[in-house]
Amino acid sequence: DADVTQTPRNRITKTGKRIMLECSQTKGHDRMYWYRQDPGLGLRLIYYSFDVKDINKGEISDGYSVSRQAQAKFSLSLESAIPNQTALYFCATARGNQPQHFGDGTRLSIL
Amino acid sequence: GENVEQHPSTLSVQEGDSAVIKCTYSDSASNYFPWYKQELGKRPQLIIDIRSNVGEKKDQRIAVTLNKTAKHFSLHITETQPEDSAVYFCAASIDQAGTALIFGKGTTLSVSS
Numbered sequence: 001d002a003d004v005t006q007t008p009r010n011r012i013t014k015t016g017k018r019i020m021l022e023c024s025q026t027k028g029h030d031r032m033y034w035y036r037q038d039p040g041l042g043l044r045l046i047y048y049s050f051d052v053k054d055i056n057k058g059e060i061s062d063g064y065s066v067s068r069q070a071q072a073k074f075s076l077s078l079e080s081a082i083p084n085q086t087a088l089y090f091c092a093t094a095r096g097n098q099p100q101h102f103g104d105g106t107r108l109s110i111l
Numbered sequence: 112g113e114n115v116e117q118h119p120s121t122l123s124v125q126e127g128d129s130a131v132i133k134c135t136y137s138d139s140a141s142n143y144f145p146w147y148k149q150e151l152g153k154r155p156q157l158i159i160d161i162r163s164n165v166g167e168k169k170d171q172r173i174a175v176t177l178n179k180t181a182k183h184f185s186l187h188i189t190e191t192q193p194e195d196s197a198v199y200f201c202a203a204s205i206d207q208a209g210t211a212l213i214f215g216k217g218t219t220l221s222v223s224s
Binding site for chain 2: 041042043044045048059094097099102103104105
């Protein structure tokens with residue numbers, strides 16, 4: 001679904017670096033979400049936002065921060081990356097209480 | 112907080128058989144229960160969902176049932192085909208609007224021909 005774009009698609013970086021993952025959407029959806037996926041653990045909610053002024057912590061927000069710069073953009077930051085943050089990260093969007101649509105994911109490796 | 116348990120973690124069936132995946136949730140306030148399918152290397156995609164005011168929903172070969180009293184819901188796939196092979200995730204909502212989700216850990220379904 002090209003309407004939800006995640007950048008970069010792949011990133012390899014070192015422990016201690018600051019990383020930003022970006023998500024943009026052209027769907028006009030008000031709600032945006034960040035998840036991480038690890039083998040055998042499913043998708044875990046990191047942060048979610050219902051509009052530009054509304055940010056909520058999910059299950060595993062420690063070590064992460066987010067910014068909703070505009071309705072169409074939601075960024076996830078790792079202030080000081082650590083190896084156990086190596087994972088596949090997904091952004092998702094939704095309109096109101098409609099189902100979430102996922103982006104293609106960002107594969108992040110922290111050495 | 113909400114906890115979603117999903118079983119089994121792996122499921123192997125023969126083409127044409129039925130497959131059933133079960134999930135339980137802990138928060139009685141949850142009111143939205145979607146199921147996502149994720150093929151290898153792809154994004155999760157919604158296949159069916161159900162809200163708390165409905166007990167069952169069908170879409171061709173796929174159905175979902177919900178038992179709010181027991182706090183469990185199930186995905187039923189009939190007449191399975193090799194292209195049904197994927198990882199399936201259930202989820203339950205954690206907010207009143209039913210949009211923020213907690214996911215189960217997934218079931219890897221393999222359909223052999």
